[in-house]
Structures are given as C-alpha cells and as structure tokens.
Amino acid sequence: MPHSESSSFADRLATAVSRTNSVTCVGLDPRLEQLPASIRQMADSGAPDAKAAAYSQFCREIIDVVKDRVPIVKPQAAFFEQLGPAGMISLGEVIRYAHQSGLMVITDAKRNDIGSTATAYAQAYLGVEDASPWGSDSLTVSPYLGRDSLEPFVDVCDQRAAGVFVLVKTSNPGGGLLQDRVTDEQTVYERVADLVSELNQDRIGASGYGPVGAVVGATYPEQLAQMRAAMPHSWILIPGFGAQGGSADDVLAGFDPKGSGAIVNNSRNLIFAYQREPFAEKYGESRWQDAVSDATDQMNQVLLQRFSR
C-alpha cells in the first residue's frame, strides 16, 4: 500500500503503529552464513549477483510474513553494501517490496556528512514513490559532525515527508566512551538529544511527533526514560532488544503514556528465529518462515502486555 506523501513521516508511523497494534520493527540483516539452507544455496556460486538474489528472496519472504504484524522494517545497509553494487540493487528491491506490502521502512545506514554532501545522502535514501533511488521513509544518521550535518537531512525530510533517527545513546558496550562524557553536568548524548528537540521544533504533526527521531538503546533503561522526557516529540528507535540483552521491561520507558512514540527493533532473534529455541525444535530450518511469524507474534505479545494499549 503506497502511502500518500502528504502525510508526514511521524504521522504515518503513528497510524501504522495503531493499525497493526504493534511497536515492533523487524531488522532485515541478511547475514549470508545464517540464511536458511534453502535460500543460502541460491548463493552457492559465490557471485555477488547470486548472493544479492538470495538476500532479496530472504527479505521478501520475511516481509510476506510480517507485513500485517508490524508497522515498519529496518534493512541494514551494511550487509547489502558488502555485496557491492549488486547488493545495493537488492536493497532497493527490498525497500520497494516492503512499501508494496504496506510496511514503512527505516534504512539503517548511519550516514553523516556536511552541507551539500549531507544533502546528497539524504536525497539518495529519503522519500518514497520514486522521490529517491532507494525510496526509504526514514534513515539513521550520526551526529558527530554537529548541527550543520543534521540540518540538510531535516531539510530533505521537510521536502519529502520523510524522517531521520539521530544516534543519541547507542546500545553497544563501547557507546559510552564519547556519548557519556559530561560537560557542565550534561552528557554528550544529552546534548545530542537537545539538538534533536531543537531540530524537531515547529515540525510537530497531528500525532504529536516530528520528523527528527532518535536512536536510544534498550540496554540503558534509565537513560531511555530520561531521553523520552528530553525529546517528547521524537520517535525513538530502540535497538538492543533481544539478542543484545534488552528486555520488554527495559524498553517500556521509551514510550509515551499512550504506548506510542517508540518502536523496538529486533533483528536476528526474529529473522533467524529458526536457529534458537523454542522455534528451532518446533519448526526446524525448513519452516523458518513460521519461526519468524511465531517469534514476531511473541514479541508483539510481550510488548502489548506491558502497555494495555
């Protein structure tokens, strides 16, 4: 279902969350060695085109399974880029297929640069329905270069009814090295959160949210609560749930009182659910799609129980 671009990214996401009654974001990380054998064998020749075809097939099958279960998917650009141009073609196919299936898309590419170079990245990835080559609803971006590195992305969001998720507080163990440094009682990530709020100002849609979102890891529940308060009009993308150790209780603080305003990403624990219990025993590798379906339903359920939305 191609959506109208007259509706803002933030409002479209709010609608999609309501419609699916889910805050789960399915991360599409097609790691070759973890693909089910039936798909991995498509890549047996080792040629980039063959691997790319396997990635497209894998992601299409996941999209078929999750399309009415979740609001949004998040392809990880790096795995597609690893295959070279053939992978980048596959990335575009996957994004278009997700849109055709009624899903929204975050391209997780963590791009960053300044001025017209940042604009070039934004134009490459942001804007659905042929507005951009890759046609994503939204993109993850890194803030190290400062405000003038984020403004060009936000400008393109304005033009194309798109969104960005700025890395604020990341879920990895080493994230604190720079992000947690304190100056005048304010951490670096708090300063980034202020910047996110500043950029979102005057851009708030009917949903109460604007186009400038934030990435805040599930692995830091206290900071997640603090960041929810600091960026009341920003969608928060929460990575680190599941495989990285974040629990449903950990992510609760990321949501607004209505149980909206955040989406929780899970990549390998959903898409490769067939490799872990109880799904491995229940479905085996041959029914890997059923494992995706079951694991996604379980994640939705676990999160729903916490809200009473």
Place this chain on the structure above:
Amino acid sequence: MPHSESSSFADRLATAVSRTNSVTCVGLDPRLEQLPASIRQMADSGAPDAKAAAYSQFCREIIDVVKDRVPIVKPQAAFFEQLGPAGMISLGEVIRYAHQSGLMVITDAKRNDIGSTATAYAQAYLGVEDASPWGSDSLTVSPYLGRDSLEPFVDVCDQRAAGVFVLVKTSNPGGGLLQDRVTDEQTVYERVADLVSELNQDRIGASGYGPVGAVVGATYPEQLAQMRAAMPHSWILIPGFGAQGGSADDVLAGFDPKGSGAIVNNSRNLIFAYQREPFAEKYGESRWQDAVSDATDQMNQVLLQRFSR
C-alpha cells in the same frame, strides 16, 4: 599500477608522497550542476545511468590529469550514492581507474556501525585488487559509537593492508558542538585522538605510520598542531583547504618534520577550477582539464614552498 598488498597502507602512502613529491589529495566530488558542459550533456536524459556515465567520465579525465601529480584521490561516496545503484557502479569504476593509473584511493563515506555490521562496511570498501567490491585503499569512518565501532574496521585493515581515517576534528563550523566539549580538561576530539593512537599501537610500519589515520580540518590550525603531536604515528587527512578557507600556512602544522604524515584534500577548487579565476579566464570551460592541471600544480607548489622537502 596496482600495488602489492604486502606493503601496508601507511607505507604505500609514504612511498606515493615521496614519488610524486606531493601531499595533495584530489577530492572527486562530481556535483552534476558544476560539471563542464561537454560532460554534463552526457546526463541530459536525466536517467541515473546517464548521470553515472557522466560522473565516471569526469572522474576519469581528472585522474588522467592528476595521476602523476598527486599520490591519492578521494571520491566522495555521497554524490555517487545520490544516483542510486548506477552511481555505486560508477564509484567502483572510478576507484579501479584510479588504481590502474597508479593513484591511491580514500573512499570518503564516513561509515560507522558496530560489530559484524561494521565489519560488513569495512569488507565492502577496504582492500584493493578484488579483495572488496569497491576496492579502496582506505575509508573515512565516524567515531560516535566508540571503540567497538572502530575495531572491526581496523581488523579488516590488518587483513587487507588497508587504512582508515577516523573523524577527529572536522572542518565545518558546527563541528565543535560535540567535538569541542571538555570533560576533565580533555575535549571529545582529544579523546578520539587518544583512541586513534591506541588503535594504531603495534601496527606502525617502516614509514613510522600505522593504518589508523585521522581527519583534522585545516580550519583549526592550532588544533592541527596539537593533533599532530597527539597522534605521531597517524596519517592526517586535512580537509577544508581552499574553498573552506584553510591556507597553506594553516595546514603546515599537520606535517611531521620531514614534511610527511599528512595529506591535504582539495575538491572543488581543483576539479572545478575552470569556474574560478585565474583559471576561468585563462582556460574557459572547454579547457577545463588544463584548469585542473594548473590548479593542482599551483597547490603542490604552494605546499612545497612551505616545506623544502
């Protein structure tokens, strides 16, 4: 001249600087609207393939001009990505053509992520001679995610005799927002510089330099001197010369006493020299390649005068 991968990135760069007697890095930023008319018209159809063909042609002609004048070129990934997969194919063509012409390559893509995702980016871009799809000698990377986001890149550098340039102190006006914040008398960029030095440790080659380089802008001469001292074994990529306001005197502090250890990037003032005086008057648009040649020679000359290498 494809170079042997048995020699480290840092040592190859030292050799290339000596051979060409130049520390100039030519930035390949093919902005469509600035291309000479004779090349821009290749893109008249507006199709991504046609634009990509124009970018490839433009960059090849620049490479033909600068190949014996400078050690290294720096394609800016964003402009290629803006064209979609066709642009990414062009990026690969340009990198290969640069290598065939005896030039080294920094792909300026400012990638960043963690763990196996960072490894995927590194494998996508790093390693010449068919080791990677894009085949670059080196890549720019962003440090916001911390040490565990840089280590995977450095590991691939080890495996493929490649290098990275970590964003330390960038040349843009807004760079200071996060980079200049002070904790315990140390700025964020100083902390990143320490991290660069830590990662470079035990990797120093015959040239005295290691694979982990740094980006430090020409627009902050005092910090450049300080960063030279803080990272004595890191190649420094200095952007911001020319169009962004940095002068030859400003960049001097980035070099070691032998006039090595740094390269100075210049993009639009070289590749679009035909658009500015005195080159516009002297060559006009039709002889834009002569403008590139003349501007590159002048930049080499201006920098050489400062050293007496």
